Amino acid sequence: MIAIIDYGAGNLRSVKKAFNHLKQDTIIADTPDDLNKADKVVLPGVGAFGSAIEKLRETGFYEATYDWLYENKPFLGICLGMQMLFEESLESEDTRGLGIFKGKCPRFKEGKVPQMGWNQINIIRESPLLEGIKDKSFFYFLHGYYVEATDTGTVIATTDYFINYTSMIQKENIFGVQFHPEKSGQAGLKMLSNWLEIC
């Protein structure tokens, strides 16, 4: 059972539909207790880091998510859900992220913001998440802030948008992707099914 965390930010429906298409059972977790029913957790999200972290705290998901991550249980952060795994965002300097990965999330200084559309990944190192996915494959991105990972050992792919930035991270069973695999056609579905295989 896959729990998709609903902390009141963003559209979870497309994530759910993609997993259902892959014949997976999903629950939209609207209380932290729902995570007990799951063996895998997805943290989606779009929008602002600060208000999302605040909502995670208000709903009790901050602690529950932190515990899940601390136990190294299967986890996938999508877009803002990946950024929240980092220590902080420059968007909201007072707000601490989950801090599983070291680094910050600054805003794009060049180009149209948010970056919206299909961009490529540059594969940095092998990962089971990338099984059957070619270097330079396109995925759908939608974000105004990006991840600046301090620990480069956790980076599995980068993307270029005026600068070169981290677009995929992994630490054991914890994965984060900046793009939206649920909206990235066949490549995205392949990545989600890889994630299901690993965990």
Added chain:
Amino acid sequence: MLATRIIPCLDVDLGRVVKGIKFKDLDNVGDPVEMAKSYNEQGADELTFLDIGASYKSREILIEVLEKVSEQVFIPLTVGGGLRSSEDIRRALNSGADKVAICTSAIENPSLITEGAKIFGSQCIVLSIDAKRQGNSWYAYTHGGRNNSRIDAIKWAKKGENLGAGEILLNSIDKDGTKEGYDLELTAKISESVNIPVIASGGAGNPDQMVDAVKEGKADAVLLASLLHYGEYTIKDIKEHLEKKEICVRW
């Protein structure tokens, strides 16, 4: 590199895809769910559905269409036409849309942009501008191109960005359905005055005009309808042409 998006647009009335010329002379061309699947397989980067019936019944049918499409097609979906409140936006997003396009209702009630952006995020609020040239200016029209709001289209685009729109869908009424090419001057003016993506729409007749929309018009994406609906070009033909002209496309 960020690819230029090719976006098929399905104008839907009572559950059927139609296409008119200069917003009139509607012609029934097909089933929206089947067409969406087919364009997805051809390599469409997104899909846009516009409810041009805009009656209660027509909108209800489009919501059902979105439900069906979003269970089978995993690329971004935008829906527009007759959305007047944040509750309408919520319903559209819940049915499977990722973004909503608002046109008339944004002009009549600009706070809808801000409200929508605040609740659902800027990324899902597309400001749709139907623009028509008059002398050296362009004006934003409402009600499917019937009424002139007297609002300058370029100023409206900037204001829309400030109010919280995440993208602009720019449709030239003058060029719509003519196959004469996009309104490059208008597209460039708007694209240069905002810092959010601009989708060029109205007038596509061949892939060279799409190259112009990107290079001269500075468009981030191009919207296509009749050219694809009548099978004159496939998405693959278009992408191959764009790539030859050194425009990044997604394969």
